[in-house]
Amino acid sequence: MRILTFDIEEWFHLLDHPSTRSERQWNTFPARFEKNLDRIFRILERHNTKATFFVLGWTAEKYPRQIAKIEALGYEVACHSSRHQLVYEQTKEEFLLDLRMAREAISSATGKTVDTYRAPGFSITKSNLWAFDILAEEGFSVDCSIFPARRAHGGLSSMNMNRPFRIETSNGFTLKEFPLNTASFLGASVVYSGGGYFRLFPTRLLEYLFSNGKYVMTYFHPRDFDEGQPDIPNLSPLRRFKSYYGIAKCEDKLDFLLQRFSFTDVRQASASLNWTTAPTRKLPPEQN
Numbered sequence: 001m002r003i004l005t006f007d008i009e010e011w012f013h014l015l016d017h018p019s020t021r022s023e024r025q026w027n028t029f030p031a032r033f034e035k036n037l038d039r040i041f042r043i044l045e046r047h048n049t050k051a052t053f054f055v056l057g058w059t060a061e062k063y064p065r066q067i068a069k070i071e072a073l074g075y076e077v078a079c080h081s082s083r084h085q086l087v088y089e090q091t092k093e094e095f096l097l098d099l100r101m102a103r104e105a106i107s108s109a110t111g112k113t114v115d116t117y118r119a120p121g122f123s124i125t126k127s128n129l130w131a132f133d134i135l136a137e138e139g140f141s142v143d144c145s146i147f148p149a150r151r152a153h154g155g156l157s158s159m160n161m162n163r164p165f166r167i168e169t170s171n172g173f174t175l176k177e178f179p180l181n182t183a184s185f186l187g188a189s190v191v192y193s194g195g196g197y198f199r200l201f202p203t204r205l206l207e208y209l210f211s212n213g214k215y216v217m218t219y220f221h222p223r224d225f226d227e228g229q230p231d232i233p234n235l236s237p238l239r240r241f242k243s244y245y246g247i248a249k250c251e252d253k254l255d256f257l258l259q260r261f262s263f264t265d266v267r268q269a270s271a272s273l274n275w276t277t278a279p280t281r282k283l284p285p286e287q288n
Contacts, residue, residue: 003264078144227247
């Protein structure tokens with residue numbers, strides 16, 4: 001099972017950086033959203049491939065016609081928060097408000113209610129497992145927020161299952177979880193199916209990893225394919241490398257993999273599974 005997903009945000013939505021934290025700062029950057037979204041449409045059309053689009057409420061408010069087009073073209077629309085903030089830096093009340101704002105904006109643009117979620121930066125960690133409780137209480141049934149390895153924005157290495165599973169929340173609900181997948185590389189668990197490692201690894205290594213993974217959850221952003229985007233000011237050398245390296249070849253790599261393998265979206269993947277036999281992780285009540 002290989003699942004294709006895109007986090008639908010602007011090129012400047014970098015997390016945890018002083019110049020890109022707030023909506024006020026975002027309004028100072030030039031827009032590249034429409035041309036970058038059209039590029040993703042062209043990629044999918046070339047390969048007749050489905051994908052899930054995790055949409056920011058902010059983009060749905062600013063570009064409602066473009067978000068409606070995602071739905072009109074038959075792609076799955078899901079939620080990626082409203083204001084793209086790290087969940088572990090929010091209170092429960094802030095997270096709930098942001099979630100409701102996002103859902104309202106996306107529903108207004110598409111005419112549909114979303115029930116699938118991914119946290120910005122995969123920022124649900126062991127310190128804020130209460131986010132799963134809130135998601136379930138708000139009617140979300142599917143989550144794709146678990147990054148099962150160490151990373152700059154946290155991660156949940158204790159949930160490294162490399163397959164879909166069920167989360168029993170501490171308030172008695174159940175979420176269907178599609179985590180990111182990992183591979184062992186030089187003695188470490190790495191997530192190779194999106195982000196920096198995808199842009200860093202050569203195509204043949206990616207082909208090997210994708211062919212050997214029984215379950216692969218990808219995650220891409222419009223900026224990953226935008227070679228002409230401006231530089232974000234005041235990035236450290238390491239952050240600049242992680243943010244910009246390999247962009248020029250990213251579309252070619254994805255094209256190659258879409259030719260080589262079949263992909264589906266989260267909705268179709270979920271429908272194909274027998275969730276009654278899926279493994280289950282129960283959240284501890286003290287994390288409520």
